Amino acid sequence: NAGVTQTPKFRVLKTGQSMTLLCAQDMNHEYMYWYRQDPGMGLRLIHYSVGEGTTAKGEVPDGYNVSRLKKQNFLLGLESAAPSQTSVYFCASSSPTSAHNEQFFGPGTRLTVL
Amino acid sequence: GEDVEQSLFLSVREGDSSVINCTYTDSSSTYLYWYKQEPGAGLQLLTYIFSNMDMKQDQRLTVLLNKKDKHLSLRIADTQTGDSAIYFCAEVRSGFQKLVFGTGTRLLVSP
Numbered sequence: 001n002a003g004v005t006q007t008p009k010f011r012v013l014k015t016g017q018s019m020t021l022l023c024a025q026d027m028n029h030e031y032m033y034w035y036r037q038d039p040g041m042g043l044r045l046i047h048y049s050v051g052e053g054t055t056a057k058g059e060v061p062d063g064y065n066v067s068r069l070k071k072q073n074f075l076l077g078l079e080s081a082a083p084s085q086t087s088v089y090f091c092a093s094s095s096p097t098s099a100h101n102e103q104f105f106g107p108g109t110r111l112t113v114l
Numbered sequence: 115g116e117d118v119e120q121s122l123f124l125s126v127r128e129g130d131s132s133v134i135n136c137t138y139t140d141s142s143s144t145y146l147y148w149y150k151q152e153p154g155a156g157l158q159l160l161t162y163i164f165s166n167m168d169m170k171q172d173q174r175l176t177v178l179l180n181k182k183d184k185h186l187s188l189r190i191a192d193t194q195t196g197d198s199a200i201y202f203c204a205e206v207r208s209g210f211q212k213l214v215f216g217t218g219t220r221l222l223v224s225p
Contacts, residue, residue, distance in 0.1 A: 004156075035215075040122065042202060042215040043157070058212070090156055100145050100164070101206060103213060105156035 002026055004106035006091050012112045013081045021076040021109050023091030031094045032074040033058075033103065034066060036087040043090065049074055050096075081113045118205060118216040125222045132193045134219045136186040136203030143205040146179060147213070148188045151200040160201070161188070190221075198223045 004025045013019055023032065030051050035043040045058030049068040063085060065077045074093075078085060088110050092103040119137045126132045138146060144165050149157040163170045163177045163186070170177045176189040186203050200220050204213040 033212075040217055042118070042217045043213075044215075045212060048212065092157075100162050102147075102159050102162070105158070107154075107156045 004091055004093055004104050006089075006106035006109050008109060009107070010110045012114065013078075014114050015082060017081050018077070018079050019081065019111075020078075021089055021091075021111075023074045023076070023093075023106060024072055025074075025091075025093040025104070026072065027093060027095070027104065028071070029093035029095045029104070030071075031096060032068065033092045033094075034064070034074065034076045035090045035092065036060065036085075037090060037108070038087050046076065046089075081111075083113045085111065086113045087111060118203060118214055120201075120203060120216040120219045122217065123220050123222070125224065126193050128193060128195055128223055128225050130193055132188075132190040132197070132221055132223075134188045134190075134201050134203075134221065136188075136216050138184050138186060138203065138205040138214075138216075140205050140207050140214075141181065141184060143207070145206055146177075146186050147204040148175075148177065148186075149202045149204060149215075151202065151218070153199070157202065193221075193223050195223045195225060197221060 033048040034046040047066040052071040055066045067075045091106040094103045147162045148160045150160040174191045178187045200218045202218045203216045
């Protein structure tokens, strides 16, 4: 049982390049989330999904797209990377039937945009 | 305001108690959480408190909730060097399991 995994762990992009971050969970969770973590700002929700085939915007969605084609995977895409997207990205998942709504986090992806 | 607020830094000596404070915003939050982030890792749920409780104790951890002032605190007794980490409080905003996190408090425990 690996929990929540993220690939890649690190990435350096040039401005304007595109990339996709992959999140996978093996806990059969309905809900999945993408956050970004910046110094002094905590975690901010980018997009989330309440089930396969559904996505919704979070607090800071601009410049990102997501897809949830399979229940276990949640992809975060950057079509044209900008230096402001330099951050650590965390994926999380949770179950709507959880007693206290715990979210389980992946180890993070550190992205640098030059 | 809309932000969940925490002080950014706390330094204590090993064996002392640590108290990390948080001010949240949504009075209808059903649960409030403390997550721990160790260096280079993701967040792990440390403890939580249901909104109808004032206090919750779990081994070395004590969570206090003051709903009137929207104030949450985490006390760690007999703090150890392994407790050095960033601690985030989080609230559930109404309607969904969306968590809103505080800015995080970096706890440094010195021997």
